[in-house]
Amino acid sequence: MAIPFGLDPHLPALAAQDIRGRILANGARNLTTPPRLLLAAHGSARGPKAAEATEDFAAHLQKALPEVSVLVGYVEQAPFLSTAAQDLPENSLCLPFFAQTGDHVRDDIPSALATADFRGTTLPVLGANPNVPRLVAHALQTALEHPH
Numbered sequence: 001m002a003i004p005f006g007l008d009p010h011l012p013a014l015a016a017q018d019i020r021g022r023i024l025a026n027g028a029r030n031l032t033t034p035p036r037l038l039l040a041a042h043g044s045a046r047g048p049k050a051a052e053a054t055e056d057f058a059a060h061l062q063k064a065l066p067e068v069s070v071l072v073g074y075v076e077q078a079p080f081l082s083t084a085a086q087d088l089p090e091n092s093l094c095l096p097f098f099a100q101t102g103d104h105v106r107d108d109i110p111s112a113l114a115t116a117d118f119r120g121t122t123l124p125v126l127g128a129n130p131n132v133p134r135l136v137a138h139a140l141q142t143a144l145e146h147p148h
Contacts, residue, residue, distance in 0.1 A: 043074030085116035092120030
């Protein structure tokens with residue numbers, strides 16, 4: 001069995017590379033405020049595992065992007081996305097920490113960001129990163145070579 005997508009140890013570096021490129025591309029916007037990255041994650045009212053995975057990813061991402069302030073907001077638990085997104089500067093990015101686009105990404109995240117009057121840029125889901133297929137292939141190959 002391959003490691004779950006959100007727990008892959010290579011995922012933070014892959015995401016950091018993409019985010020750094022997007023920050024540079026948006027470089028002309030509001031240079032007086034350091035960029036902020038809001039991870040929009042699922043969370044769970046039923047247990048801590050989802051949030052623990054998100055917080056671990058956020059900590060690794062923060063190490064990879066020391067010039068960026070990484071924040072987390074959840075759809076189904078506190079801190080809720082609508083609260084975490086409030087008062088973020090215009091040069092902020094929101095990264096949906098999801099493998100694919102579903103109802104939370106299409107409906108809940110935009111609604112929460114609108115409630116917070118988020119004026120930053122919402123990125124595609126993490127799973128849409130063009131390097132993800134290579135990451136998944138590597139995880140599958142590793143699982144085949146080293147079964148548990």
